[in-house]
Amino acid sequence: VIGLLLLNVAVLGVGASLLWSVRGWRYWTDLMRLGGLAYLLGLSALVVLLTTGVAVGVPFGWPLLIGGGIGLSLIAIIVGRTARVPRPTLRPPGWRISQPPPLVLPFALCIVVYFAMLFRSLRLTPLFETDAWWVWTVRAKALHYFGDLGGADLVGGGATGYPSYPPGLSLVHAAAFEAMGNLDTVTLHLQHWFLAVGFVAAALGLLAGRVRPAIVYPLALLLLSMPGFADRVGWAMADCLLGYLAATGGLLLYLWLEDRAPWQLLASTVLLGGAMLVKREGTIVVACVLVASFAASIAQRREVWPRLVLAGATTLALAAPWRTYLLVSGVRDEPTEGYLAFVEHGDRAWPSLELVLTTFLDPVWFGFGVVALFAIGLAFLCGSRRLPVFAITFAGASFVSSAFVIWSETAFEITQKPSLNPILRMTLVTTLVLAPLVPLLLEASWRAGSHVSRSPG
């Protein structure tokens, strides 16, 4: 556990260096607010770096792990110094830890208790996840033993090889094995606890000051408590990590549309690049985020779109070494019956879309889907445009693309049964990406409502 803690502190250090070089901060207390973002940024950058290393044949191990982390930090510090980013001081004059409003305190405490109980549960959880044996953790073991993804019998094919799955989570697991000093597949689940804490901290940090705590904390608790999330948060599988990176990258991209701070676009690009290296669906989710950004900025297209195109191209470039590795290895990455299977199976189109929509509104999300759609509609009614357009475009693109995946992959039966169709895990990613947008939507409506009620006449 101490090894895992040190690994994650090191990841935070790498991310903090990167964030300082592109954003800077006047006070170290700012880093407390942005610590979660720094952690996910460091993780994503390391995933990109390690994937590139493995793809070009650099053996995985401590030298790559430590060298990569130190190298990224050094480059970030040199870039920051060259750009004359000011050194931070400890805290602003008169700073003190702010007391949360009394209404918020119970929700904040519930979140703390939630993570404490989750820690206890994950500390004892055996590796029962079949996908972990087939793909994610077996590759991590291969990285530990052989320094590569395991060769033909592990990534090159076979009925259970899933050779085209990106290696992001396997690299995280392999780093955890190195940090623990053994192949403890039970304690490994705690790595997913760190990822969840990092995501919640990142979202709360980015929303702090933009959304009142009375909106953020109840929604954060709802997200954590949804059975669809709570059941899967500790699984040694890649869906949650994909959701965390895509959600934080998507939120930053939206905030960039509002603020136009270059660091937001840079950090978002790295996060979305990492998301593409976590799961194959990462490419689709990132495309949905970008489509939402284009739609939300249509009024400023001359100024914004060229930079969005550049960001999208950079995101693709970050995943290019892995795609090249697959190409060179001759690994096919297409549906069971080929890319054009959907043409022959047109009868699956509507049932697939229906499955996606009903799953989004399923009780397993504890009403989150209804709250999200309500928040989007309310924001529209209150006069907001950019944010609800971003959210509804992402949701729509995500629904259509998820339906298309199910439609064209004939191996998936039209059912929510987890062993026969991944729709629950696909919807989990969509829900996670929408999650930090919902408080922003409600805050926009709240402000509009307050403005109207205070306006004379």
Add this chain to the structure above:
Amino acid sequence: VLAVSAAAVLGLVGFVDAVGDFGARADRLARLSAEDRAYGFVQSPELWPPRDIVDDVRTAIPESGEFRVEFGPDWRVGQMRWTNALTAGFLRFHLLPRRQSPTAEWVLCFACDESKLGGEFSVLSESPDGLRFGRIAR
């Protein structure tokens, strides 16, 4: 206000359920031995070959060795759609760095036809339900 209130109520109700589930799961898992947890035994026992056999396999096959997994047509027929593939995947994971090879002399035979293994099969360990582990003498 309506949306936040609904989220707050649902969040608190869900929190109670989630924390209760985490606690119950932790209590249940705490009753397993460390060996059971390391072996991954938590659900779907049909996917896990008997641990004493797998322990014998780990002892017998050197880490640089290879093994193969053979299923007979009558092995747990109809129990679960992916039973054989999942079992083979579990063994591939659990026995690493030993690698699977279709020509390996070490064989885990799940009610398979031993006459088709390509040599004389010496059984080193077996379970009552038909799993036999052994080595092919060529």
